[in-house]
Amino acid sequence: MTNTHLPKPEARRQLLLQLLKQHKQLSIHEMTRQMGCSEATVRRDLDLLEQTGEIFRTAGGARYDDPLRGISFHxxxxxxxxxxxxxxxxxxxxxxxxxxxxxxxxxxxxxxxxxxxxxxxxxxxxxxxxxxxxxxxxxxxxxxxxxxxxxxxxxxxxxxxxxxxxxxxxxxxxxxxxxxxxxxxxxxxxxxxxxxxxxxxxxxxxxxxxxxxxxxxxxxxxxxxxxxxxxxxxxxxxxxxxxxxxxxxxxxxxxxxxxxxxxxx
CATH class of the missing domain: 3.40.50.1360 (Rossmann fold)
Structure with missing residues (x-):
């Protein structure tokens, strides 16, 4: 799905969010490879997405924080x-x-x-x-x-x-x-x-x-x-x-x- 009507940074963040929804969890390296952008850009986008509560930062990456999915104690x-x-x-x-x-x-x-x-x-x-x-x-x-x-x-x-x-x-x-x-x-x-x-x-x-x-x-x-x-x-x-x-x-x-x-x- 394209987001040509959105500013480029917003479109990029929506694409990143869709990737996390699809894969549930990704490393920074995997995100930079799939997004075709720098590690610094991915980290900035993750910072903004985390503020929405939709993703959860992990050591070395991020996880999609699906509110309908229970997270186990382990x-x-x-x-x-x-x-x-x-x-x-x-x-x-x-x-x-x-x-x-x-x-x-x-x-x-x-x-x-x-x-x-x-x-x-x-x-x-x-x-x-x-x-x-x-x-x-x-x-x-x-x-x-x-x-x-x-x-x-x-x-x-x-x-x-x-x-x-x-x-x-x-x-x-x-x-x-x-x-x-x-x-x-x-x-x-x-x-x-x-x-x-x-x-x-x-x-x-x-x-x-x-x-x-x-x-x-x-x-x-x-x-x-x-x-x-x-x-x-x-x-x-x-x-x-x-x-x-x-x-x-x-x-x-x-x-x-x-x-x-x-x-x-």
């Missing part, structure tokens, strides 16, 4: 692992002895659980089977696992059984894994069921803390969870874009940068 493991470890360590520093914390599913929240394994006298409420199993050997941590139907992609439990389990529970600090955070649209995720579970868990919590790597900033996924104003804090590995920082300041949301000094909530 696929997510490969993306920004070191950054997520730093975010998890920072988030774990906010947990104090005696806390009842909530963890949604996700790779970053899984790493928070791993960072908390040697802590004493905390309770973890989660709807993620892999998080519960990660904490199973910790004799000093009480784990509350919701019931429900498990997603084979994310290991998260959802549905009426999971929602019913949350009735009457109280959580001090709720750590939320997300797929997008936008200054106008708030926090969001790819799964309708997971969005609903997260929203219910947040309603049972005193404080809600979103944890995410910088690739999620100013992105909107398909299913809304809540506005930014519902958050107490966020933990990220990079400073936020200006519009998102302004939204957080307006709503009194505290920003914790992963490489900073430990804080307490």
């Amino acid at each position: 696929e997510k493991e490969q993306l920004f692992w070191k950054e997520k470890e730093a975010i998890a360590a920072k988030a774990a520093s906010l947990v104090q002895q005696g806390d009842i914390i909530g963890l949604t599913g996700g790779t970053t929240t899984f790493l928070i659980a791993r960072a908390l394994k040697d802590r004493h006298e905390i309770t973890v409420v989660t709807n993620a089977v892999n998080i519960a199993m990660e904490l199973a050997e910790s004799k000093k941590i009480q784990v509350v696992l919701t019931g429900g139907v498990m997603s084979n992609e994310t290991f998260e439990l959802s549905g009426p059984l999971a929602e019913a389990k949350l009735d009457g529970l109280h959580i001090n600090k709720m750590f939320i894994g997300i797929d997008g955070i936008h200054h106008q649209n708030g926090i969001s995720t790819h799964s309708e069921l997971e969005a609903r579970m997260t929203s219910i868990m947040m309603s049972r919590a005193d404080r809600a803390i979103a944890v995410f790597d910088g690739s999620k900033a100013n992105k909107s996924s398909i299913f809304h969870i809540s506005p930014i104003s519902s958050l107490e804090a966020i933990v990220c590995n990079t400073p936020l874009p200006a519009e998102l920082q302004e939204a957080c300041a307006r709503d009194n949301v505290t920003l914790h940068i992963a490489d900073g000094e430990p804080d307490a909530l």
